[in-house]
Amino acid sequence: MSETKRRRRSLFDLISDYVEDFELLSEEIERRAFAEHPSWDTRSCCIEPLCSVFVAADEVVVTADLPNTKPDTIRVEQVSKDTLEIRAEMKRRVSFEEFGITHRKGEFSFFRCQTRIPVAVDAKRMKTQFKRGILEVHLPRKKGVRIEVE
Numbered sequence: 604m605s606e607t608k609r610r611r612r613s614l615f616d617l618i619s620d621y622v623e624d625f626e627l628l629s630e631e632i633e634r635r636a637f638a639e640h641p642s643w644d645t646r647s648c649c650i651e652p653l654c655s656v657f658v659a660a661d662e663v664v665v666t667a668d669l670p671n672t673k674p675d676t677i678r679v680e681q682v683s684k685d686t687l688e689i690r691a692e693m694k695r696r697v698s699f700e701e702f703g704i705t706h707r708k709g710e711f712s713f714f715r716c717q718t719r720i721p722v723a724v725d726a727k728r729m730k731t732q733f734k735r736g737i738l739e740v741h742l743p744r745k746k747g748v749r750i751e752v753e
Contacts, residue, residue: 654689662744671697685721687726726742
């Protein structure tokens with residue numbers, strides 16, 4: 604009969620699971636409630652780089668600050684019709700301790716950001732340039748896009 608009994612999990616395992624679930628839930632609530640969020644994610648070892656979007660008459664220029672990056676690992680893709688994702692691998696890992704932060708633990712080896720593009724662009728004609736740690740993404744604007752007013 605002891606073989607057919609289900610093995611009970613220890614109290615410490617249950618508490619650990621509850622704490623992990625609570626942390627995930629609190630992060631989700633924080634992400635939805637506040638527009639601002641930390642520029643790092645210790646679980647995925649990613650740092651969100653400084654990023655800006657400039658809308659000109661004929662193109663949109665997205666710049667991202669990617670210091671200490673392996674140029675051949677940079678990936679830029681349009682994940683939805685109005686969102687651009689930039690990912691890149693760092694040459695070496697960076698930790699909180701290097702910035703003098705002692706109350707947090709974590710190492711980072713990737714850059715990752717998603718930025719919203721406010722106008723319609725032609726991602727197939729996208730051009731990128733990476734120089735001195737700065738990535739520039741040039742996206743030509745679509746012409747003749749009709750905007751529906753409700």
